[in-house]
Amino acid sequence: MARRESWFPHLFDTCVWLAPVPIAGLFLWLLGDLVIRGGGAFWPVDTEVTGIRSVIVIAEQIIHFLTASPVRAGRGGGIGPILVSTGLILTVCMFVALPIGLGTAILLSEFLAEQNRFGRLVRRSLDVLAGVPSIVFGLFGNAFFCRFLGLRFSIAAGGLTLACMVLPLLIRSAEEGFRAVPESQRQAAAALGFSRWSTVFRIIIPQASLGIVVGLILGIGRAVAETAALIFTSGYVDRMPRSLGDSGRSLSIHIYDLSMNVPGGNENAYASALVLVVSLVVINVSARKLAASFLHREVSHT
Amino acid sequence: MITTKNLTIRYGDKVALRDVSLTFEPCTITAILGPSGSGKTSLLASLNRLTDLIPSCRVDGSVRIDDMDVFERNTDVVELRHRVGMIFQRPILFPMTIRRNLELPLREHGYRNQTLLNEKIERTLVEVGLWDEVKDRMERSALTLSGGQQQRLCLARALVLNPEMMLLDEPCSALDPVSTGVVEELLVRLRTKCTLIVVTHNLAQARRISDKSAFLWSEGDGGKLIEHGETRMMFDSPREALTEAYLKGKVG
Numbered sequence: 001m002a003r004r005e006s007w008f009p010h011l012f013d014t015c016v017w018l019a020p021v022p023i024a025g026l027f028l029w030l031l032g033d034l035v036i037r038g039g040g041a042f043w044p045v046d047t048e049v050t051g052i053r054s055v056i057v058i059a060e061q062i063i064h065f066l067t068a069s070p071v072r073a074g075r076g077g078g079i080g081p082i083l084v085s086t087g088l089i090l091t092v093c094m095f096v097a098l099p100i101g102l103g104t105a106i107l108l109s110e111f112l113a114e115q116n117r118f119g120r121l122v123r124r125s126l127d128v129l130a131g132v133p134s135i136v137f138g139l140f141g142n143a144f145f146c147r148f149l150g151l152r153f154s155i156a157a158g159g160l161t162l163a164c165m166v167l168p169l170l171i172r173s174a175e176e177g178f179r180a181v182p183e184s185q186r187q188a189a190a191a192l193g194f195s196r197w198s199t200v201f202r203i204i205i206p207q208a209s210l211g212i213v214v215g216l217i218l219g220i221g222r223a224v225a226e227t228a229a230l231i232f233t234s235g236y237v238d239r240m241p242r243s244l245g246d247s248g249r250s251l252s253i254h255i256y257d258l259s260m261n262v263p264g265g266n267e268n269a270y271a272s273a274l275v276l277v278v279s280l281v282v283i284n285v286s287a288r289k290l291a292a293s294f295l296h297r298e299v300s301h302t
Numbered sequence: 303m304i305t306t307k308n309l310t311i312r313y314g315d316k317v318a319l320r321d322v323s324l325t326f327e328p329c330t331i332t333a334i335l336g337p338s339g340s341g342k343t344s345l346l347a348s349l350n351r352l353t354d355l356i357p358s359c360r361v362d363g364s365v366r367i368d369d370m371d372v373f374e375r376n377t378d379v380v381e382l383r384h385r386v387g388m389i390f391q392r393p394i395l396f397p398m399t400i401r402r403n404l405e406l407p408l409r410e411h412g413y414r415n416q417t418l419l420n421e422k423i424e425r426t427l428v429e430v431g432l433w434d435e436v437k438d439r440m441e442r443s444a445l446t447l448s449g450g451q452q453q454r455l456c457l458a459r460a461l462v463l464n465p466e467m468m469l470l471d472e473p474c475s476a477l478d479p480v481s482t483g484v485v486e487e488l489l490v491r492l493r494t495k496c497t498l499i500v501v502t503h504n505l506a507q508a509r510r511i512s513d514k515s516a517f518l519w520s521e522g523d524g525g526k527l528i529e530h531g532e533t534r535m536m537f538d539s540p541r542e543a544l545t546e547a548y549l550k551g552k553v554g
Contacts, residue, residue, distance in 0.1 A: 113357050188394035190355055192407040192459065193383035202406060203396060299397045300443040 034277060038270030041065060065271060070238050074258050075265050079272055081240035085155060085248025088241065089234055092159025093223050097166045102212070105174035110200055130168035137165050138232035146233055153247040158234025162226060166219035173218060177211015178204055206298040213291040217284055224280060227252045251276050303328050304349060304467060304497065308363035311344045313356065318344040320524030324516055331493050333508035333533065334501045336518035337554030341525025342501040346469045350386040351379055384411055387460030389470040393452035395444040400436055403444045403455065404462055411463060426462045430454045430488055450481025457488065467497045475503065486511050505549060509537055517545050
């Protein structure tokens with residue numbers, strides 16, 4: 001008995017402390033791989049350039065890559081129009097998903113009792129939807145948004161389809177955030193004569209902002225990674241879109257195209273992937289900062 | 303003046319309060335006494351319709367405040383809760399600055415003028431005896447205050463709306479004796495402009511501060527009103543044997 005007790009806790013501790021290492025390691029390896037293989041797109045061609053000049057040249061190359069149009073099917077040039085298309089698709093997605101998502105989360109947690117039949121149905125549906133493969137959403141989006149609603153291959157159709165994919169994650173996460181706020185807060189607000197809606201907007205949402213932001217980041221993460229759904233809805237065109245009705249290629253589709261269909265496109269594929277990963281980090285950080293300054297600003301613990 | 307008539311409160315199938323009729327005179331402190339489960343908190347919650355928050359709760363009988371029927375469909379619940387304030391057992395402050403905790407209810411009820419708000423806030427904090435203690439830390443979180451200060455801040459937050467009635471559910475049970483004394487002193491001072499109803503487990507406290515008392519007791523099928531009257535009379539010469547047994551500490 002004594003022998004087991006003396007070494008087991010130590011072994012357990014060690015395993016727990018070591019657990020994050022492979023995960024962090026994986027991320028760093030991924031990032032490193034992208035930088036090494038894709039960095040060539042930013043490296044100055046003229047190898048005589050050294051020192052400060054090389055930094056400036058690299059900066060110029062990066063800006064060029066981010067703004068120029070793809071040339072020779074993407075082997076050269078940049079990803080400018082693709083970034084614009086991706087940004088527009090994401091914007092449409094968020095514009096639609098945020099109000100519907102937050103509204104549903106508020107409905108589920110503040111206005112419906114936990115055992116309510118309708119509420120349970122909604123939750124179960126969302127759980128199922130969260131697991132549906134993206135290609136199914138792609139086909140649905142194609143049939144409904146592109147054909148039935150007549151949007152054809154467009155950024156709008158892509159954004160709307162993505163919104164459908166993002167909603168389950170957003171709603172569940174936001175709802176958890178709302179439920180985490182203690183019931184006593186609602187009682188205190190009610191006793192002070194706050195209306196239901198005031199309680200939600202002035203008391204609950206500021207305290208639930210973390211759950212909302214996490215849901216948003218998860219949702220954006222899933223959206224940005226999307227290829228299958230977007231191929232069927234927003235299309236393949238790599239020109240600069242002139243409106244939401246235009247077809248546009250997203251970053252993930254561009255990466256797919258360059259690596260699978262375009263011989264010699266590998267380097268740019270890696271560079272695009274690097275841009276994608278860096279954007280995700282930036283979105284993550286800014287979403288939290290925005291939440292802190294807008295949603296969370298009411299809340300003060302110190 | 304608040305009157306309840308044949309008030310019965312059910313949560314689903316379970317009866318929490320059975321057929322209670324009481325009158326609370328203006329500018330008095332009434333203590334609601336009784337052991338756990340005797341329906342004291344339910345009684346309090348029905349007076350400002352906080353029972354609405356519990357979906358399974360059903361209220362029969364009537365509650366009237368002056369000439370207003372509390373449970374009538376048309377009654378403006380927000381207005382009701384402006385007139386009737388409530389303090390809970392544990393201080394429930396919003397995780398915001400002290401100033402914001404006090405401003406929010408005022409803004410919610412339509413007061414916008416910043417000067418007026420600041421005036422009301424200062425006046426109320428002086429009234430509860432907190433002004434000197436917090437005037438230099440109004441922009442710090444209310445959660446940094448001590449337990450006694452937090453409960454007094456809760457009182458200030460309720461008082462800033464100038465309610466006619468205050469419902470207090472064991473307001474001192476989470477406080478140390480010194481803070482308890484401060485709060486009790488404040489309640490006695492408030493009696494001049496407010497009707498106070500205090501649920502308490504602390505018989506000595508009831509004796510100290512209340513004018514009237516009401517004793518509730520449950521046999522397992524809902525709390526019933528056993529006795530009510532002047533506190534001094536009830537404690538010195540209770541009419542019911544059960545009351546005497548409870549007050550002497552023999553039961554409950």
